[in-house]
Amino acid sequence: MFKIGFDNDRYLSMQSQMIRERIESFGGKLYLEFGGKLFDDYHASRVLPGFQPDSKITMLKQLKDRAEIVIAINANDIESNKVRGDLGITYDLDVLRLIDAFRGNDLLVGSVVLTQYGGQQAAQAFCSRLEQLGVRVYHHYSIEGYPLDVEHIVSSEGFGRNEYIETSRPLVVVTAPGPGSGKMATCLSQLYHENERGIKAGYAKFETFPIWNLSLKHPVNLAYEAATADLNDVNMIDPFHLEAYGVTTVNYNRDVEIFPVLEAIFAKIYGSCPYKSPTDMGVNMVGNCIVDDEAVRQAARQEIIRRYYHALCEKRLGRGHEEEVQKILLLMKQADISTEDRPVVAAALERQEKTENPAVAIELNDGTLISGKTSDLLGAASAVLLNALKKLARIPKKTLLMEPDVIEPICSLKTRHLGNHNPRLHTDEVLIALSICAARSKVAKKALDQLDKLAGCEAHSTVILSPVDMATFQKLGVHLTCEPRHQTKKLFHRQ
Numbered sequence: 001m002f003k004i005g006f007d008n009d010r011y012l013s014m015q016s017q018m019i020r021e022r023i024e025s026f027g028g029k030l031y032l033e034f035g036g037k038l039f040d041d042y043h044a045s046r047v048l049p050g051f052q053p054d055s056k057i058t059m060l061k062q063l064k065d066r067a068e069i070v071i072a073i074n075a076n077d078i079e080s081n082k083v084r085g086d087l088g089i090t091y092d093l094d095v096l097r098l099i100d101a102f103r104g105n106d107l108l109v110g111s112v113v114l115t116q117y118g119g120q121q122a123a124q125a126f127c128s129r130l131e132q133l134g135v136r137v138y139h140h141y142s143i144e145g146y147p148l149d150v151e152h153i154v155s156s157e158g159f160g161r162n163e164y165i166e167t168s169r170p171l172v173v174v175t176a177p178g179p180g181s182g183k184m185a186t187c188l189s190q191l192y193h194e195n196e197r198g199i200k201a202g203y204a205k206f207e208t209f210p211i212w213n214l215s216l217k218h219p220v221n222l223a224y225e226a227a228t229a230d231l232n233d234v235n236m237i238d239p240f241h242l243e244a245y246g247v248t249t250v251n252y253n254r255d256v257e258i259f260p261v262l263e264a265i266f267a268k269i270y271g272s273c274p275y276k277s278p279t280d281m282g283v284n285m286v287g288n289c290i291v292d293d294e295a296v297r298q299a300a301r302q303e304i305i306r307r308y309y310h311a312l313c314e315k316r317l318g319r320g321h322e323e324e325v326q327k328i329l330l331l332m333k334q335a336d337i338s339t340e341d342r343p344v345v346a347a348a349l350e351r352q353e354k355t356e357n358p359a360v361a362i363e364l365n366d367g368t369l370i371s372g373k374t375s376d377l378l379g380a381a382s383a384v385l386l387n388a389l390k391k392l393a394r395i396p397k398k399t400l401l402m403e404p405d406v407i408e409p410i411c412s413l414k415t416r417h418l419g420n421h422n423p424r425l426h427t428d429e430v431l432i433a434l435s436i437c438a439a440r441s442k443v444a445k446k447a448l449d450q451l452d453k454l455a456g457c458e459a460h461s462t463v464i465l466s467p468v469d470m471a472t473f474q475k476l477g478v479h480l481t482c483e484p485r486h487q488t489k490k491l492f493h494r495q
Helices: 007-027 043-049 057-062 073-081 091-104 121-132 183-196 219-227 240-245 253-268 293-316 324-336 343-355 380-393 406-416 427-439 441-447 467-476
Strands: 030-034 067-073 108-117 137-141 170-173 203-204 235-237 250-252 360-361 369-373 458-461 479-482
Touching: 007 030, 007 057, 007 203, 030 183, 043 219, 043 293, 067 073, 067 091, 067 183, 073 091, 073 108, 073 121, 091 108, 091 121, 108 121, 108 183, 121 137, 137 183, 170 183, 170 369, 183 203, 183 253, 219 235, 219 293, 219 324, 235 253, 240 253, 250 253, 293 324, 293 479, 343 369, 343 458, 360 380, 369 380, 380 427, 380 441, 380 458, 380 467, 406 427, 427 441, 427 467, 467 479
Parallel strands: 030 170, 030 203, 067 108, 067 170, 108 137, 458 479
Antiparallel strands: 235 250, 360 369, 360 458
8 A cells, every 4th residue: 555654845845955054054155966866766756655756856946046067977987888777878878868857947057077087089079079069068087096195186186187167056066877977076176176266165965865864774774775786885874973973873885984085185175074974964854754654664665675676687687696686685684574575476476377378467556456467469568557457447357448450450560560579569559559549439548547546556577578568667657576587488588
């Protein structure tokens, strides 16, 4: 059963106010390192039911007259054509996507900074492309001894070699297409240059997870570890905060490990460090906006199980590693959960056993379980989608939403003219066909009108679904998991 556990309106108000206060505390100029996803933060919306995926950008829009965006991208990532796993596009293309998205929300994109720049050919080409598009580009270079040789880093041969990024707003949000892009180094370099120019500026960090004022083993924080299993992030008690204030807070290993270096860099630039701990650097108000802890715990437990299945499938596809699987298994033990706590898994496997063919099950938001089987005309994902819509519309099971004479010509088109070996309709094709039928059939239209009610539902497939079906479920807001096996024993599968 879906329950709201997070107050999104309170979050928007508290978060924007906290950032305003932090700007003023530094005299009117703040470099804010923005971690995680600014757009479409579906992880947060899954583990914090009630959190809106666009909450961060909505919050920034409340500060749009005071904020500008700087996007950092590692020149080595451009050279290696690094790809965002969730979007399937390279980091340089994602920079263009981010610029469009920010501008579409009436936010100023001040510039792009190429970090770790060393004259890489692909990075030079990207720089030229950006400049032709009217985007200002700056270059930051590799610094020998970074981050440990503080004397060299905070000098004319260290940060001093970097180009000074011209900014015009009191809040400078530094974001990036992914981890390792150099956001923190960009912020620190700017503090050095601002100080050299006699301008007082500060630094803060905005990471949604882990949530500093939840317990170390709270399911939400465990779900963050599961989500970053490939990065080997580990939640831990912030020892600096505990020593300074006698208060237990949660941070993660990379921030705790780097804090002594940051402290030294701040002291070198300003004479003293404004923060006593990594937790002090943060401006995250998420933990103060949880209104139903049990609802949030249950949502986070489900996310950990989903991440486990995702890791299994990534390993099966040759994109993941056994270490990630084992780490998430350990997190499941810490959360005292197993795959049996995901009802759609048993429902899908039971339907497969009865039909001896791949099956998919969906759990509706009221807890009802619906399954679908593979047939001559429909894949299991398409079948369960239609069955779920019929249930939501209270249409009898045996009622056909689309007659076979509608489906069969599409199947024939796929195999006879488009080169497909599988005639069965994918979920996107089924929805298009249903939309056409809805123009003349009141029953089909009634079913189609239920699509919005699928958002937040859980689903499980007994085989790895095609990218098309996975994308359709994602667009509908259905939380899908798959067993780590393919429908056939072929060695090549389209990914």
